[in-house]
């Protein structure tokens with residue numbers, strides 16, 4: 008499963024040869040290490056005139072102890088109020104300064120002409136981002152832009168335009184760096200911490216070119232950020248291997264008691280995983296008729312309910328549509344889409360999901376962009392995105408959230424089975440030029456799962472290294 | 479013990495400062511310190527007199543100079559009963575020596591004393607590499623000639639290495655200039671602002687020489703009558719041509735707006751009012767108070783040379799003064815960027831709130847009162863000699879003015895700063 012090509016081009020010899028023969032050079036991505044700071048290096052904070060998120064972002068940078076730089080002016084004065092003592096950034100005096108992260112509050116941009124402020128801030132520092140750097144642009148959710156009439160409309164246009172900027176910058180920034188856009192609802196400034204922490208840290212190593220929407224949840228718990236899931240119970244389906252195993256491990260790392268679920272034939276593998284992380288194991292098939300009811304009853308009986316539900320179990324049965332038998336179609340839809348939907352309904356009905364609960368689906372870029380030979384799979388995964396959309400408003404009323412990850416090419420047994428040339432294309436055809444690791448999906452899920460992410464609801468974030476396939 | 483007495487600054491004497499490996503290339507710290515002291519003795523008629531104590535130091539010091547100051551006293555025309563002490567606090571040495579003598583006078587332990595300092599970068603203490611030293615120790619310990627020859631033959635060409643003292647912080651491996659380049663960047667200090675300060679330093683010092691201000695502060699030495707680094711015709715155009723030497727190719731710090739390595743020595747005569755009166759000397763001014771502060775810089779938590787930014791507010795608070803309550807500001811120009819970073823920090827509400835815990839910034843100073851008779855950028859900066867250059871010159875400026883108050887600020891290696899108030 009290891010990526011030999013990446014190891015080769017990053018070896019001494021490879022570094023000599025690869026550029027000469029025109030091979031792409033995927034960078035090594037920095038990943039999270041326990042105890043490491045959120046951002047390991049200087050953060051440059053910028054703001055378009057009239058932006059509103061300076062104080063909220065500054066507060067987060069202050070609590071994570073980031074070495075923060077700003078230009079002189081109101082942004083810096085506001086940052087001081089938040090407890091920061093930012094260093095002064097100016098292109099004329101910046102010398103050899105480089106940044107681990109660039110954070111730009113674009114909420115003040117209210118017309119097409121004002122988009123020039125993106126250029127003004129980013130152009131001088133475009134080459135000053137360190138490897139595995141982070142760029143985060145914050146905007147206002149376009150549909151929720153305040154105001155009236157023409158002013159409101161042009162602000163909405165400008166805010167929507169931000170997406171094209173971040174996605175394009177993601178494609179040219181290079182060196183394993185990532186670029187994201189975070190839309191914050193006008194009243195949700197105090198909800199950004201968990202998302203900023205995730206997007207600024209190496210935990211989001213394989214997430215790039217994404218748009219995250221944050222809304223007001225009315226809740227802002229005090230958190231222990233090293234063990235945010237302490238005391239929580241997490242159900243992870245398909246936990247015996249691959250991405251599911253990584254999810255189970257990561258949620259356990261963050262303090263959760265993990266209930267791993269997988270099919271009977273994989274009971275031994277599953278037990279190995281859950282024993283290692285001090286969790287518990289349940290074996291059954293998520294598509295079984297009585298699975299939802301049984302699961303709900305068991306979670307209530309054993310744990311008094313569940314806090315986090317991760318619908319990770321999934322299968323592929325690839326065939327061109329012309330050759331696809333109806334049972335092959337049905338199998339994939341049943342595991343990937345019907346099971347999550349049925350289980351979620353039953354858990355909600357039985358009130359088995361505790362307040363502050365998190366429901367997390369695993370979609371796929373196949374569900375975003377479609378894939379040849381995957382009409383069934385693509386349908387099921389697009390359905391998972393629909394599942395998130397459809398349930399978001401309803402679960403929010405019960406103080407729950409629902410979100411999904413859409414992995415791109417992740418190095419697992421599933422992708423190892425793909426024919427070599429297609430596999431290579433899958434790896435390389437992304438901004439980060441490589442496949443992701445199961446941990447990358449797991450970290451994204453851990454961000455959704457955090458009690459700090461109450462304002463993150465109804466999102467589908469791709470974990471795909473900004474794959475060139477799909478939107 | 480009596481209650482503290484006022485400490486009078488009677489005057490000073492220094493030799494002109496020379497650039498490294500120039501006029502003073504063949505003289506030592508003790509030669510230069512003796513020359514500065516001799517001039518002082520002559521100017522103030524101290525021949526044969528017993529003084530309370532002579533305190534001085536050198537930053538770059540040879541191992542044989544264990545008792546540098548005492549040896550200088552013994553070679554001078556002072557009574558041999560004058561005690562002496564070597565002290566060291568990097569670039570703060572000179573002002574700390576003034577503080578030491580001042581405190582003893584204030585407490586009545588002595589009535590009169592001399593503070594000073596000398597430094598040479600032309601005669602540095604060169605250490606032997608570890609391998610060579612170990613083998614030479616064996617040669618020295620050998621009992622017979624045969625053993626000695628055997629021990630000598632054991633020395634291989636590859637053993638021969640010499641450790642020159644480097645102008646670098648041991649804990650970071652970075653030179654002082656590299657540290658200041660980081661601070662300059664963090665404070666957004668422009669190249670133009672640094673060059674402007676540099677030009678002012680040269681022009682002010684040249685003007686001070688021209689109007690005879692330096693006449694009773696300096697004794698020419700080895701053919702040098704003015705500081706060797708002084709460029710009376712310094713200009714922004716000339717400085718603009720220099721390439722950055724710290725902070726990389728896009729850096730703002732050049733050899734022009736940074737002090738060069740240099741050689742020199744200085745002395746200051748301090749006494750109680752009674753002693754001054756008895757001996758017929760009119761005090762130029764009085765040493766009011768001194769504050770030494772230090773900052774952590776090893777992990778980048780603060781700039782290496784930013785300690786004065788903390789020391790000054792502490793000193794002001796203790797004396798119930800505002801930053802604006804001064805007629806002269808003598809801020810040691812280790813680098814133009816150091817002065818500008820410090821001034822900017824005092825003006826910055828963020829720094830003053832976050833780092834100093836003050837609701838209001840200290841504010842800005844009237845720049846026309848800054849280093850009015852030149853600073854280290856023009857005079858150069860033989861490390862331990864800078865305090866003894868500044869104190870008498872400031873005291874004299876206050877005397878010329880008639881009355882007033884001056885602030886001294888000196889940054890030092892190791893994240894330290896020594897600052898003082900002088901009054902008349």
Ligand SMILES: NC(=O)c1ccc[n+]([C@@H]2O[C@H](COP(=O)([O-])OP(=O)(O)OC[C@H]3O[C@@H](n4cnc5c(N)ncnc54)[C@H](O)[C@@H]3O)[C@@H](O)[C@H]2O)c1
Nearest residue numbers: 245249250269270292293319320321371414416417419421
């Ligand atoms: N690997 C990738 O590149 C990639 C890309 C996009 C999406 N995904 C999705 O991520 C999830 C995990 O994928 P993976 O690569 O780890 O696959 P995997 O095949 O290694 O693991 C899937 C797990 O789900 C379990 N499972 C399957 N059907 C089940 C059922 N009916 N009941 C209970 N458990 C069942 C399997 O036993 C297995 O342990 C899947 O939903 C997959 O579609 C993977």
